[in-house]
Amino acid sequence: MSTTPNTLESDIDRLFKEAQAAAGFQFLYTLVRVDGIQCWDGYKDEFLQLRKLLDDCTFTCSLGNYQQLAAYPGPIKLLQNLVNCVQGGLYDVSPLRPLVKGAYPNSVRPTPQEIVNFIVTNLRNAGFPTLADLFASAYLPQFSEETAEETPDLDPAFKNLHYLLRQLFDRYYEELNGLQKDVKFIPLPGSLDVLELLSDDAMGGICGLKFHFSQGCSAYFLRTPDQITGLNMEFGPPVTFLMMSMEAPGNEYRVDGKRLYEHDFPGRYNKPFEWKPLIYPGDASRLIQETRQLSADPDVQGVLLYMRLTGRKCIEFAVRSNMELPGTFTHTESGDVLIHKCPSDEDGAHLNVRVYDCTMILKSGTVEEIESGLTSFAWLMSVTFFPYGASYSWRNKYRLTFDGTGLLLPTHDDMTTVDQLLKKFPYEADGFVLGRGIDWYNMGNSATNPFTRFLSYYVAFESVAVAIFDGANLGVAHPERLNRTERRAKTIACIQEKHTASYDSDPIAFVKDSYFECVVGLKAKAKAIAAQTFGESHEYVRLLFEKSNTEGVSLSDLRSELAHGGVTLLDKTHEALIRRNLFTMGTITREFLLRVLFRLQPSDEVPTWCQEFKLGMSAADPRTTMWTTSDKTFPQGTSWKIRPEWCE
Structure with a gap:
């Protein structure tokens, strides 16, 4: 034939x-x-x-x-x-x-x-x-x-x-x-058991299977050139590998006593161009608590949990930009960062946006390596898009926090605050100062970049406070005016105070603080009006202008660092510092503007509302559903193709 x-x-x-x-x-x-x-x-x-x-x-x-x-x-x-x-x-x-x-x-x-x-x-x-x-x-x-x-x-x-x-x-x-x-370990669906593929070059590749059960025992079949061995198995059909232990099931993937990601388990969890919730058929609460103890950074926490729930030692990122990289795939020279260009939307909804699915391969998976990796990726994105004037945003796919306030739900009674605001608002010339401050505050609320948000909040506070100090008639008592001689004496006293506090330990900081706080005086003006508005001993005044025991900086210090380029999103510790103080700065600014607008004394209560809200979360959005025990949670046919709006 x-x-x-x-x-x-x-x-x-x-x-x-x-x-x-x-x-x-x-x-x-x-x-x-x-x-x-x-x-x-x-x-x-x-x-x-x-x-x-x-x-x-x-x-x-x-x-x-x-x-x-x-x-x-x-x-x-x-x-x-x-x-x-x-x-x-x-x-x-x-x-x-x-x-x-x-x-x-x-x-x-x-x-x-x-x-x-x-x-x-x-x-x-x-x-x-x-x-x-x-x-x-x-x-x-x-x-x-x-x-x-x-x-x-x-x-x-x-x-x-x-x-x-x-x-x-x-x-x-x-x-x-x-x-x-290509493959060494396979987590078994619906359990925390792991299948290991045994291999031998003399046999031409894989030559056996070893099942690692979460109870701490194992079963295997192995074929070598001169023998066939096995343990705890039935030949069937069906072939069955037996769990021979009286111990209770464990609650994480383990292979020979080590966590799965501590072994050579290459690859990543998601298929290219996808971002799925993590499927983990166990109780992740203890692992979540562990990651929170290891780091306070939500991105680092997310990577640590990703490694524990999937066994993969890498970081997955999603990026969006108005620039299209040539080709469909690229990588760094070292091969530790892989960038896949996602296919464009079939419906043409985002014609001027491109989405990239990226992976960073880790070596050890320590907190220090993860922090360094996140910083390195931020730098890589910065230099990739900067020469072309392109905009971009990116995020680690898995975080332990959900950004956003949800849907705020003020009542009909709460809406009387708006009526009062419209009636009380000073529509004369100085009212523009207050309107400008409110606009800066709203820009902060609308911004997604944490640095932009913080700086917008501070500008909203400082611009109004300095304008009041310089004479804007907004109902806040002006500090006592000093003549030229008195101002000079106060400036000298301020410089002497700074000299005593910091000259010997940090002369550069002494010069900078003396200039901006004693000579130029924006900080002094803002502090004086804050004290008039909140009260001299109010906590907000301390937070704004005194270095905290935990952070070692004040909110005004952070503003100076931001305004003069002293902090950057390229450094995860800088980002974490700003994020930790973001809510506080926004709260202080909002109350300051309300007190000025309603011309309240420090002892008066600020108008409030019921503070009710609802948080709508889609099960088909991996930002809100980070992990679940089964994929049956999601609607059948759910698409996990990365969407541009997920990348912020």
Whole structure:
């Protein structure tokens, strides 16, 4: 029989691909050829012996050589189990058992012709007619009998058999080697058990399976060149690896006593272009508490939890920009940052926006490395988009906090505050000062960048306070005016105070503080009006102008650092510092503006409202649903394609 090589290769390739797609673990059992224990002296792996014959150029056509090739049962078992996988069946240690007649010990084994008919029929039924025809022409029963003689049919039969086995083995070992390179651990769905793929170069790739159960025990099957071993398993069908322990299940992925991410577990959780909630079939509360103890930074916390819930040692980022990078994939020279360009929206909703799915590979997964990695990624994005004047925003996919206030729900009674505000608002010339302050405060509320928000809040406070000090008539008593001599004396006293406090330890800080606080005096003006508005001893005055014991800076210090470039989003510690003080600055500014607007004394209560809100969260948004125990939580068919609005 003549078979076109490309046709057969595609048939065998399709057989392996369809078996893998349809069978999952049954396909793995087929690849490692799960079988009974073989530990006797002189045992040699059948496939290695057969492969050696196929590679031997002196192994030519003869009746004895043909019978030697045809006598190996392994290739026939492999083909039948691949067919079982394609058809949704189970791996079978003895896949020809349907042909056995009778019961042990009086069972009758099938004849060579029955075996050929069985395999050929099953290959045809599974949709592989070319492979079925070649098998029928390669395995000729008349040459398997003890009394067989050489005939002209032997030569084509030998060539077909040799060719079939060569193509089958090439594809088989390609699969073994590929899995050895690509996969080592597989978390089992619906549990915290982990499957480890055992490999050996001498066997051509993966050669065994080891199940690590969350109870701390294991079960395995291992095939080596000179033996087959296993522990805690049943051969079935179905093949079953047994959890032999009385211990309670653990609550995290563990392999040989270590966390999964501490092993060589390459890759990442999400497929390219996707951002899914983390599926973790256990109670993550203890792990969440652990990550919060290790770091106060929500981004660092998110990476630490990601590693614990997935076993992957990397950081996933989502980026949006109005600039399209050339090509669909790029990476840094070191290979530790991978950038995939996501496909554009099919509906054209974001024609001028591009989204990028990025991964940073970590080496150790320590807090220090994560902080450094986040800072490095921020720097990489900055220098990538800066030369072209492009805008961009990015975020670590998984955080332990949810940004936003939700939907505020003031009542009808609460809305009287707006009526009072409109009536009390000073519409004369100085009212513009207060309107400007309110506008800056609103800009802060609308900003997504934490630095922009903080600076907007401070400008809202400082611009109004300084204007009042300089004479704006907004109902706040002006501090006593000093003549020129008094102002000079006060300036000198301020400089002397700064000299005593900081000159010896930090002369540069002394010069800077003396200039901005004693000579220029914006801080002094703002402080004077804050004291008039809130009261000299009010906590807000202290927070604004006195260094805190915990942070070592005041809110006005942070404003100066921001305004003069002393802090940057490229440094995660700077970002965390600003974020920790953001709510406080916004609260102080809002109350200051309200007190000025309603012309309240320090002892008066500020108008308030019910403070009710509701927080709407979509289960199909990974920013609000960071993790869950099952993907059944989500609507069927949910798309996890990264959306531009998720990247802020």
